Amino acid sequence: MDACSPVLVVAALLLLLGASAPTASAARAFFVFGDSLVDNGNNNYLMTTARAEAPPYGIDFPTHMPTGRFSNGLNIPDIISEYLGAEPALPYLSPYMRGENLLVGANFASAGVGILNDTGVQFVNIIRMAQQLQNFQDYQRRLAAYIGEEAARERVSQALVLITLGGNDFYLVPFSARSQQFEIHDYIPFIISSTRKSSCGCTSWAPVA
C-alpha cells in the first residue's frame, strides 16, 4: 500500500499540471512575418511557384504530410508555439483563420520574399513585407470585431513577434535586378538600410542582428 503512494502522488501532480496547462487563448498571441523559413502555408493559397505542398516536404511532420512548411518537419515558429503552450498560429490566408483561432495569433509569412521589394520577382505572386503588414492591420480589425477593441489592443501589445527575413536578398541574388546594380560591399549596407523601410508602420520593434 505504502509503496504505491509515490506513484499516486506523481499521478495526481500530473493531473494538476494537465488541468493548469495553458490553453491556446491563455498563452500570449504569436505573430510571424517573413520568408520560407517561417511560412507555414500561406503560399499554398497563392498562384505562385514558391510552394511546399508536395513530398518530401513534411515527411517528418507529425502527419507525415506536406503542409506548406518549407521543412521536412516542424519549423521554428512551431517550436516557439510549443514553448508558449499554444497551437501553431495558422497561416493568415487559411479559411480557418477566424473565431477562437484568431486569439492564437497569425502567421503572415510568405516564401520567396525579402527585405527588398524586388527580391523574389521570379515567384510572381508572393506576399511582400508591405502587404504582410497590411494583412496584420486587417487581422487586428478582425480580432477587434471578435473580442472588442480594448481586448484586441491588449492581446496584440502583449504578443510575441518573430520576423525572419533577409536570406532571400542574398540567396536569390542572381535573379534580382537590384542586386546586379551593387557590388557586394555596397549591397549589404543597402539591405540593412532598407530593413527599416520594409518594416515601416510598426513603430516599436527592434531588429536583432
Ligand SMILES: *[C@@H]1O[C@H](CO)[C@@H](O)[C@H](O)[C@H]1NC(C)=O
Ligand atoms: C516596398 O514597397 C512598399 C510600397 O508598395 C513601400 O512602402 C516600401 O517602403 C518598399 N520597401 C522597400 C524596402 O523599398
